[in-house]
Every structure is written in C-alpha cells, then in structure tokens.
Amino acid sequence: MAKQNIYDDEEFFSDFRKNRDDSLNFNDCIETPILLSMLPPVQGKKVLDIGCGMGQHAKQYADMGAESVLGIDISEKMIAYAKEHNGADNIRYLRLAMEDIKTVQERFDLITSSLVFDYIEDFGGLMKQIHGLLEDGGKFVFSMSHPMTTAWDGVYDRFTRTETGERLYANIRNYFVEGPRKVNWVVDGYECYHRTMSSLINALISAGFVIEECRESQISDEMRLRYPQKFGGTIHRPDFVFFRCGTGSL
Template sequence: MAQQNIYDNNDFFNNFMDIREDNLNFNDIIETPIILSMMPDLKGKRILDLGCGMGQHAKQYVRMGASYVLGIDISEKMLSFARENNSAENIEYRRLPFERIEEINKKFDVVTSSLAFDYVEDFYMLIKRIHNLLNEGGTLVFSMSHPLSTAYDGTYDRYTRLENGERIYANLRNYNKEGIRKIKWVVDDYELYHRKISTLINSMVKSGFNIEECQESKVPEDISKKYPERFGGVMHQPDFIFFRCKKQSSKRFREV
C-alpha cells in the first residue's frame, strides 16, 4: 500500500506548525472539542492513538485517566515534537505506519485517531486491523476530513461567493469518484484519499463494529460570526466527520 510521509518534509512541517500555532486553528477550535466529547470514560483504559502527531491528544488522554497510551506515527519530526513536549511515563511513542499496525502485539480498550485517516489508501483493511487490536467491547473513536470536503480535486472554487466575499454555496464535483486527490494545501502537491460516506460506514459495519455516534464539524455561532472569513464555510460544508463505534464480534479477520 502507498504511504505518504509529507510531515517529514521541512517546508510542509514548518508551515503546518505555523498553522497549528495560530490560536484559531481548526484542530483546537473544531476537532478537539468534538472528539473529546465523544470519548468513553478513559479511566484505567489502554489507548492506541493512530497518527498521534505532536502528541497533544495522547497527553490529554492521560489527563483523562488513561493507564497507558501508545501513539504511533510515520513522521519522525512529529514524534520528536511529541517526545519533547508531550511525554509522560505511561505514554509511549513509536514510529510505525498504520499500514503495519498488525505488528503491535498488544490489545487496547480504545483506539483513536484525529485527522490522520485521510492518508490511508485501504480504509477497510485499516478498520479490520483496528478491530483485531481491540479488546472485546472496545471502542474506536476517530475524526477525519469529511467526504464532502475530500471530494474536492483542486480544479474549481470550493465556494461560490458574493462580490463582498461572503460564501453562499459550497461546490461539489465528482463525489462518487473515490481515490487519490492531489491538491494545494500547505504545499502544492498535497495528497489525500477521498471516500464516500457509505464506504466509511460499510467498512465499520463489515469489520464487526456497531456505530454508536457520528458528528460533523460545527463551530460555535459566536466564533463563526466573529471570524467569517475563517469559519464562514463550515455552515455550508463540514470539514471533518467523527465516528464512535464499538467492537461487536470476537471473530478474527484473516488477511486475504
């Protein structure tokens, strides 16, 4: 399976860090409050954080009572940041791509991932492998870019705007055409995978998960009114989608 490690590219990493240091970044304003609200009780739980990046979520899960967190990521730069800034004695950071998580010889109560599954080519295979790593009754909670957003292929304007710049429609093309998208984001040739909502749902259901909750990104009204240029699009098109699902079956899936 193809793997991309753009976070170890110097330009990308530096630009990404600038975005994250901005107080109004989408991760802190939109993603983190929603995913934390969807977490089960983490007290005494063993957590696996896939694509842990800078480790701030791992640290938060320890604050919420997790007994152990394993954060994995493909990027050495992200992991170095995590080790320097978000360490704890019960957090372990390991360099490993999602495509090889079957090598982890541990079981977890909760597997989570924030905005990292956009980079996985074979989503169904990933979800099946996560199912195998969970204890019976364990929970998967994740966020990723919303399919209405990942459909964008860079060849048209994302929004139709009034002359004053106000966004009045989100534009959509080729939603039904799944696969890789190369767009300009942080760098010119950023790559991610677009999948339909039905593909996400069916991958969880076929793997033996029971979907308990789905959320789509939203912004508190006072914030979107105060910063219309930054958050004005969220009303028309959610940037992120979130799922919480529970492992239902002990059946082990064999690789084909």
C-alpha cells in the same frame, strides 16, 4: 498512492506547526472538542492513538487518567516533537505507519485517531486490523475529513462567493469518484483519499464494528460570526466526520 510521509517535508512540517500554533486553528476550535466529547471514560484505559502527530491528544488521554497511551505516527519529526513536548511516564511514542499496524502486539481498551485516515489507501483493511487490536467491549473513536470536503480537486475555489467574497455555497466535484486527490494544501501536490460516506460506513460494518455515534463538525454561531474569514464556510458543509464504534462483542 504509496505511504505518504509529507509531514517530514521541512516546509510542510513548519507550515503545519504554524497552523497548529494559531489559536484559531480548526483542530483546537472544531475537531478536538467534538472528539473528546465522544470518548468513553478514559480513566484506567489502555489507549492507542493512531497518527498521534505532535502528541497533543496522547497527552490529553494521559491527563484524563489513562493507564497507558501508545502514540504511533509515520513522521519522524512528529514523533520527535511529541516526545519532547508531550511526554509522560505512561506515554510511549513509536514511529510506525498505520499500514504496518499489524506489528503491534498489544490489545487496547480504546483506539483513537484524529484526521489521519485521509491518507490510507486500504481503509477497509485498516478498519479490520483496528477491530482486531481492541479488547472485547473496546471502543474506537476517530475523526477524518468529511467526504464533502474531500470531494474537491483543488482547481477551483472551495466556495462560490459573492463579489465581496462572502461564501454563498460549497463547491463539490466528482463526489462519486473515489480515490486519491491531489490538491494544494500547505504545499503543491498534497494527496489524500476521497471516499463516499456510505463507503466509510460500510467499511466499519464489514470490519465488525457497531457504529454508536456519528457526528459532522460544526462550530458555534458565535465563533462563526465573530471570525467569518476563518469559519464562515462551516455553515455550508462539515469539514470533519466523527465515529464512535464498539467491537460488537462484550
């Protein structure tokens, strides 16, 4: 699968925005609180956010006192939205595919990425390039879809359910078959890559990173029980996986 720029598709972008604007979206309720809790101090740091989307995270880092933030994204629509709605004097947004990240000539104290590496074909190669963009002692904190979530091919329900629709357990298929998966998410033919957990970990190690923390997404019992339609499945498997890595040199 070549570089996919589905976020510039009119229908996909508009549905993604609607989803992001919903106050019960998975990003704000699950992903962002965990990612933010794993960050090192951001004050005075040079930050790169890969796949910055609409710029919410970049703005958060600027508000947390970052010296500068560079947000890159393949999507023209995302970059335009970020510039309009999440700008600040010390934030730059650049339309750039992560596959072309070697063109970035700066070094950073902190590199982040939220839910973007699902789209990279050469995960190991990207991890090596990211390692090279960090200052010694820099940190790399990112989230992506959990391998248990991407081990799905879209032809069956993600969950086996009772007759009344309650989720009994998660369905996982071909976990050990790595590569692109075409599923129906927002639009038909959405593509992302599935990799096993050990592949992710070994790619980080091969790139020279020291893994300092790994988390798997959960939501509080209170939220899960209050919104069972939305979050009922989160008890059965994690939607996202998170890593905080150091450069391995100081």
